[in-house]
Amino acid sequence: MPDVLDLARAQVLPRGEGLDEAGVHAVLALPDERLPEALQLAHEVRMRWCGPEVEVEGIVSLKTGGCPEDCHFCSQSGAFTSPVRSVWLDVPALVEAARQTARTGATEFCIVAAVRGPDDRLMTQLAEGVAAIRAEVDINIAASLGMLTADQVATLVDLGVHRYNHNLETARSYFPRIVTTHTWQERWDTLRLVRESGMEVCCGGILGLGESVAQRAEFAVQLAALDPHEVPLNFLTPRPGTPLGDRPPLDARDALRAIAAFRLALPRTILRYAGGRELTLGDLGTRDGLLGGINAVIVGNYLTTLGRPAAADLDLLDELRMPVKALSATL
Numbered sequence: 001m002p003d004v005l006d007l008a009r010a011q012v013l014p015r016g017e018g019l020d021e022a023g024v025h026a027v028l029a030l031p032d033e034r035l036p037e038a039l040q041l042a043h044e045v046r047m048r049w050c051g052p053e054v055e056v057e058g059i060v061s062l063k064t065g066g067c068p069e070d071c072h073f074c075s076q077s078g079a080f081t082s083p084v085r086s087v088w089l090d091v092p093a094l095v096e097a098a099r100q101t102a103r104t105g106a107t108e109f110c111i112v113a114a115v116r117g118p119d120d121r122l123m124t125q126l127a128e129g130v131a132a133i134r135a136e137v138d139i140n141i142a143a144s145l146g147m148l149t150a151d152q153v154a155t156l157v158d159l160g161v162h163r164y165n166h167n168l169e170t171a172r173s174y175f176p177r178i179v180t181t182h183t184w185q186e187r188w189d190t191l192r193l194v195r196e197s198g199m200e201v202c203c204g205g206i207l208g209l210g211e212s213v214a215q216r217a218e219f220a221v222q223l224a225a226l227d228p229h230e231v232p233l234n235f236l237t238p239r240p241g242t243p244l245g246d247r248p249p250l251d252a253r254d255a256l257r258a259i260a261a262f263r264l265a266l267p268r269t270i271l272r273y274a275g276g277r278e279l280t281l282g283d284l285g286t287r288d289g290l291l292g293g294i295n296a297v298i299v300g301n302y303l304t305t306l307g308r309p310a311a312a313d314l315d316l317l318d319e320l321r322m323p324v325k326a327l328s329a330t331l
């Protein structure tokens with residue numbers, strides 16, 4: 001096999017065709033001294049196929065905690081002793097969160113609920129919330145409500161939800177070690193319904209769950225096969241009380257190798273920093289990732305862990321001369 005970065009230079013950069021599983025694995029296995037070269041190439045690919053803009057998103061939790069599923073990384077599962085308990089947000093609070101998010105310059109506002117899938121109460125609450133936000137705030141609304149039926153997908157489209165997040169979380173071969181209450185295939189089925197509905201598909205996962213490097217490569221190409229509009233990349237923040245509570249965080253160099261590898265697998269996709277980058281990468285690593293293939297961020301707080309203040313991220317983008325994507329460009 002030719003050198004993988006030479007291959008990527010000939011294939012991914014000029015043609016926008018992502019690396020296959022063997023290629024992604026080779027990038028993930030590069031020695032430390034070649035990491036800067038990999039990040040530089042991933043950055044060139046991002047600039048060539050996505051441009052310099054960075055998409056900014058805020059997220060809010062409509063229903064927190066008490067989830068019946070057992071995703072082993074998640075402090076919102078009711079199956080573990082982690083301290084997050086069930087809480088609902090009301091519509092005025094939702095609108096206020098959307099307003100604050102829009103003030104940061106964000107174009108995306110994602111409403112999230114910790115559930116297996118939405119019940120009637122949640123769909124009603126969401127419908128009221130989305131209508132109120134659309135009446136008062138100029139921002140795209142996304143949702144993340146777990147697994148959906150075809151009817152629920154149609155309802156979200158009617159409400160004007162333009163993007164749906166549902167993460168595959170990890171490689172298909174590793175998923176049963178992380179979740180036992182539902183299957184990877186069930187998640188895939190929801191994603192297929194979302195794709196067919198015309199909503200944008202947002203699908204990513206968490207690295208550092210104990211998956212092997214080969215499984216990390218497997219996951220990247222499984223995501224590429226889905227061809228999502230956006231891939232949120234999380235790095236595990238071990239949460240006390242969860243089965244993964246004692247796992248060490250991913251090594252920063254491995255996280256950066258993964259950013260470069262995922263960009264080279266997914267040259268045209270929005271690749272978003274989601275949870276865990278503060279713990280795994282710190283400030284310097286955050287910058288390296290933005291110069292290594294990442295082109296979207298979540299501002300403010302995540303669902304169960306605190307993020308960096310929005311201003312710190314926006315200042316960094318300014319310093320890197322990466323303009324925040326404007327709302328008009330996304331409509």
Ligand code: SF4
Nearest residue numbers: 067069071074077114
């Ligand atoms: S990741 Fe989602 S489905 Fe899994 S336990 Fe957490 S809230 Fe529930």
